[in-house]
Amino acid sequence: MADRSVLVTGGTGGLGGAVTDAFVEAGWRVVVPSREAAPGPDPAAGDVVRLTADLTDPVEVRHAVEVAAGDAAAPLRAVVNLVGGYAARGRVHETPVAELERMLTLNLRPTWLVTAAALPHLVAAGGGAVVCVSSRAAVAPFRGAAAYATAKAAVLAFANAVAVEYRPDGVRCNTVLPSVIDTPANRAAQPDADHSRWVTPAEIAPVVRFLASPESAPTSGASVPVYGRA
Template sequence: MNGKVIVITGALGALGRVVVESAVKRGARVAGIDHAPALTAATDERIELGHVDLTDAAQAKHAIDAAVAHFGKLDALVNIAGGFIFETIADGDIKSWERMHAMNVLTALNASHAAILHLLASPAGRIVNIGAMGALQAGAGMGPYAASKAGVHRLTEALAAEHKGKITVNAVLPSTIDTAANRISMPKADFSKWVTPQELAEVILFLVSDAASAVTGALIPVSGRV
């Protein structure tokens, strides 16, 4: 992975930070994009682009172009930006569905659309999306989130088909990720069964690597020990 340039959205979140650090340790140069403000100054190895609303196509393009301007190329895009809501249909708000679609589908769509031309110029362009095991069969309260992540699955498959032989496009489908926020919201759960951010990062970075050149259009479950 030495020398590869990777854009990671949602880079300042619990999973994003781990993927960024793991990629840098492998010799990649990383541009992190997030809705939150940037925390560190730009270096030769990384740059943070903060205050970016990826639900806005123009802002997504500006951020991707800024990353390419900084590093001179783009080899991979990892779409981690997203959100979660637990809400039943009867007691919930229709706007929750719109919010989940925007946060999970539009962020990945806009970043991917902005990155495609740059990735086509790479000898090994990669896109990795974050889907969800919970989108394979939605449970009670999971409707808005599951529907949006199912959209990410279909986006992944369509992009893979449209760019086969030029860009590989895959998605990882985690179960519950072991983060501080999830531990607080589910204090009685068995945390040892959850997938850790580092475990998920390993799968993501494999899909970015040259070793995964023959893998595209895959929806890969990463379910921990459930």
């Protein structure tokens, strides 16, 4: 039986599936909230617990965190924030402010809400880890995606703030910065790209698991590039 739990947001996506599998293989109890209803009649399979939650809603976030922290035999020791979204609407003067707000809602709001709700549980458990997903665009923007780059930079700044504020409590916070992730959706959007240069979910997942694990105990406030060959 698992003796520790991790809450993985975005666990049903291309990257999320690989991250969930990595934690299960390492013996964690994994709680995966998603906006859509979990498939099948039983929302729990082995050490994966699936539930429906809108992670932009504070009330539903609190419920998801309570489920993740609700097993006394496997206290919540890590949170992995994978939820996010991408859009490229042109240069800054061509991008309506509503697009910026949408990117912040998709990328920053769930990360903020989930982390804020989980931190008291991590502190009470004696420490733990938060892992956030930003993007290479946060530190190296490209044309046409200013709203996306800004939102991902906000995620990075938030993670660094958590690292500073909760270091005395034994809670670490680190961020991974992928380039283009090799998922079916990205391949469909960029059919002519050199996909061999992209980073795969299977390559990123062990990095995320390491940052959430006790083996990375000395590390907090790190921004880890996971670019592949891109």
